[in-house]
Amino acid sequence: MINPNVLVTGGAGYIGSHAVLALRDAGYRVAVIDNLVTGFRFAVPDDVAFYEGDIADAGLIARIVAEQGIGAVMHFAGSVVVPESVANPLKYYDNNTVRSRALIAALVDAGVPHMIFSSTAATYGMPGTDTVTEQTPTVPINPYGWSKLMTERMLADTAFAHPLNYCALRYFNVAGADPRARTGQSTAGATHLIKVAVEAALGKRDHVAVFGTDYDTLDGTGVRDYIHVSDLAAAHVLALEALVAQPDRSLTMNCGYGRGFSVLEVLDAVDRVTNRTIVRRMEPRRAGDPGKLVSDPGLIRQTLPWQPQYADLDTIVGHALAWERKLGEIRGGG
Incomplete structure (x- = not known):
């Protein structure tokens, strides 16, 4: 099986930059498109072809596909902050849905046969079950979840009508950083809990806000399934291999470990790893x-030879902490 050349949209962002590394480490030739609104040029290796631009620019997508011989796309570009999506829904329907539609159309026109889509557990809304399978009803409770679910629907319909197969990976809470500290979560003002907590541990914030203490959970705080970003990136590479091996099959799968931790348990882990006490x-x-969102990862385990390497909360925190320290060096201590 010949590895296709891969275009990574949003490849200068948090998850996209890890996917670029995972693809390169697996021997793929990679190109990146990113508008650098939330991404960082330093997150893309110097030997990776980089295009600064918009995924809705059909002419640019066509040019990249031709210049780089693209045979597959991993699509990470988009907006990801749930509360912001509630306050500014049209931004999310534009960035995540309208622009994805333009990208899909450009790929169909260019004859690109494979696409991996960065979806989310927010498509399930408030499932009311301890763990979530792919058969759990998708009833989002915020525009972020809806914007991603709409794109999943577009992909399903497009795959029926055109020679394109896809894999939608529904992420649970992505955390951590590359174990070799080559990239990590770099966004200023990020809302990811572990990112916020390690910033607080290093004195970049004076406290961590705990949003909601009256949920129906053991300690009253929200429970999430935290997955290491490098394990997630590895799943993307395996998903691409599955699409190439069976071009008449598309997939939708949860990406998580199947274990939840509360906000307070995560903060306890950061205290433990840093030997400090966060306010x-x-x-x-x-x-x-x-209140609670935990995956059932049974399908992805059955479908792909995916063996997570970093399914440990303290390990995730440790890698996030190491990246946060390196990020301070990159930015001159800022």
């Missing part, structure tokens, strides 16, 4: 946040 400030619930 915790209790706040009201945020709009659009379910």
Whole structure:
């Protein structure tokens, strides 16, 4: 099986930059398109072809496909902050849905046969079950979840009508950083809990806000399934191999470990790893946040030869902490 050349959209962002590394480590030739609104040029290796631009620019996509001989796309470009999606829904329907539609159309026109889509567990909304399978009803409770679910629907319909197969990977809470500290979560003002917590541990924030202490969980705080970003990136490479091996098959799969940790348990882990005590400030619930969201990873384990390497909360925190320290060096201590 010959590896296709891969275009990574949003490849200068958090998850996209890890996918670029995973693809390169697996022997793929990679190109990146990113508008650098939330991504960082330093996150893309110097020997990877980089295009600064918009995924909705059909002419640019056509040029990249031709210049780089692209045979597959991993699509990470988009907006990801749930509360922001509630406050500014049209931004999310534009960035995540309208622009994805333009990208898919450009790929169909160019004859690109494979696409991996960065989807989300937010498509399930508030499932009301301890663990979530792919058969759990998709009833999003915020525009972020809806914007991603709409793109899944577009992909399904497009795959029926055109020679394109796809894999939609529904992420649970992505955390950590490359174990070799080659890239990590770099966004200023990021809302990811572990990112926020390690910033607090290093003195970049004076506290961590805990949003909601009255959920129906063991300690009253929200419970999430945290997956290491490098394990997630590895799943993308394996998913691409599965698409290439069976071009008449498309897939939709959860990406998580199947174990949940509460906000307070995560903060305890950061305290443990850093040997410091983070100041915790209790706040009201945020709009659009379910109390518990934990994956059933059975399907991805059955479908792909995926063996997570970093399924340990303290390991995830340790890698996030190492990247946060390196990021301070990259930015001159800022």
